Structure formats: structure tokens, C-alpha cells
Amino acid sequence: MITPVDIGIAILLLGLAVWTAFARAAFAAVAGFIAYGLLLALVWVRLNAHDVALTEAAIGGGLTGALLISAAARMRRIEQATNTERTGLPVRLLAIAASAGVALALSVCVLVLPDPAPSLAHPTVLNQEATGVGNPVTAVLLAFRAIDTLLEAIVLLIALIGVWSLAPERAWGGRPGPRQVADPNGKLAWLARVLAPIGLVAGFYVFWVGADFPGGKFQGATIIASMWLLAQMAGLAEVPPIGRTWLRVGLVAGPLIFIAIGLAGTVTAGAFLAYPVPFAKPLIIAIEMALLPTLVLVLGLLLAGTPAQELSK
């Protein structure tokens, strides 16, 4: 049922999207984008998609927002110069036509969907019991469509390699990002000391309840990674140099264990990434636990940026 609140959220969302698209300053646009992500999380809650809402708030609003803020801060020097440039009329017309075309194609796709829309929800719920997990979203992500989750984890690793590959030669293997200078007795350090323990508990909780309720490793890892970043920004923790062996091992451990369990499935259950039914839940939890530290490292290092500090010998 559509309530006045839903209509209000929809109007706000559209208005914010238009405002973000038209904002001239990069920083203002990023602020709009973060608010948009949080509002979108509310929309997912209204649609009863709590897992998606958690992910949108943590990754769409929070993590991507933080990435964009650092990008906007980096672009500040050249922003003034590029803002005075006006793109030519043909280019702008082409951009308008392309955007309108995409919007039109999307609306047509939505409108021609058969009613009721084809859904795999029913077979998922019917077969969920075999996986042993109570949250149908987790069952889909780690049993029925485990290959998607595996590739997702690997894509994140490739993204991190992409970020690292921008490092200048002399900084290769060094610490990512600029050196943080923060007062260890300052306000940020105080916040990091108070918030980090609470955030760690919340992160592990969200990770653990994911088996039966909305939550999971991605959302949990984002919360834990943000606590790590907070400690880094407050000068309480240092980012490890990217050449460290333990770091490299931690980065590939999650996907490797996932692949190993998947390969074992070809022998014990007859297909890659299939689980023998009695062990489905322990195996799913093992994969989640293996992926959590990898995801924390990948997300934290993605935000820390390219290695910029020379190796101190």
C-alpha cells in the first residue's frame, strides 16, 4: 500500500537527484549524493528489502560517499579552472539525448514487464531449508548464486589492484595515502576511541545475524572497515605498507578459501560451489568468516588510496 510518507520520500528522492545533478561544485554534488544514498536506503526499507537497505546505507551512501569526498578534495585545485570551461552545444545536446534515451529505455523496460513479474522467490523459499540459513537473501547469495558472490569479492580485489597501480614507482610497496598528522589527544582521536569499540561490536553483530536476519559480511565488513579508517584518520592506527606479506595473504585468503570450498563441492556434491546438504550451513558460515577479513582489508585499503609514501628503510 502506498502511504503519503512513501509519496513524500519519492518526491524528496527525485528532487535531491535533480539537485545533485545540477550542483556546480563537486563537493556539494557529493553531499547531495550521500544524502541521496541514505534516502534510497529508506526507500528499500519501505519496500521490505532490508538487506538491500543496509547495503545501500553502508556502501552506497557511506563508503562510496567517502571515496567521492576524497576525490572531490583532490580535484579542488583544478576544479576552478574546469568550471569556467563551457562544453560546446553539440556535446551538451548529445549528453541530453543520451541521458533521455537511457531514461526512456529503462521506463519502457519497466512498463513492458509482465504482471505479475517473473519471480524466483517461490522456488528460493521452497529450497531454502536445504541450506540451513534462515535469511533467504543469504541463501541466494551464498548457495543458489554463490558464483556471483565469489566474483564480487574478486572484482573488489581487482579494483584495489587498479588503485595500487596508480602508485608512483618510488612509493610502490609503501604506505597508502598521505601521512596522517592528527593530534593524539584531539577531538577526532577521542571520537575514534569511543566509537571504534561500539562500531566493532555492531559490525560483527551485523555480520553474524546475516545467516538468519538482514545483514551479512558485506555490511559488517563496511562497518568494521570504517572503524579502521576512523582510527587511521585520528592518527591512532597506521595503514600497513602494501608490500607486507600478511596483508597480501589476507587479501587473497577469502576468495581462495571460497574457491577451495567450491572445488571440494565438485567431488562431494557434484558441482562447483555446490555443498553437501548436511554441511551446507557450516560451509556457508566458513565462507562468510573467510571473506569478512578480506573484505575489511579491501574496503579499508580502497579508501586509503594509492601508495604515496616512500618505503622507510
Place this chain on the structure above:
Amino acid sequence: MKLAFDLWTFATISAGAFFFLAGTVGLLRFPDTPTRLHALTKADNLGLGLVVLGLLPQADGVLAGIKLVCIWLLVLLAASSVSQLIAATVRRGGGPR
């Protein structure tokens, strides 16, 4: 009893919404960063506090109520720390005017 709870919820959430409105008007109308921060804290502290107080009788169970209060306390912690950081940055002469 339920009517009394509902009246309480209605009254406190309306009061909370008023503080959110006042805080937003202040954010838009006040002339500089410290006064705008001052307006925002009213929305965070009083506005959200009143909304949480109003929702407490509607929460199912004590645990849900404690979670609501924890959310308010966490928002207080984040909001006050961030306003301190913003104010310090502005005083040092950084940030947009």
C-alpha cells in the same frame, strides 16, 4: 492506557518534529557556520530525543526500547563530535565560507 501512550507519542513526536523544523530553518537562515551548527544541534539533540521518547511506548519489548535510546546516544556522539570538528576547521580558516 493505550490511549494515554498514543497521546504521549503524538505530543512528543510533534514537539520533536517542531525542533527539526526549527533546526532546518536555522540552518538555512543563520548567517555563519557556528550559528548554523548551533541550529543543527537543536534538531539532533532535542528533535531526535523527543522522537525517540515518543516511540518508546510503541516499541515491542524492553530491548527494542534500549536500542532506540542507543541510536539517539550514538547520533548525539557523532553529531557533537562532527560539529566540534567543523567549528575547529572554520576557526582555522579552512573550509568553504
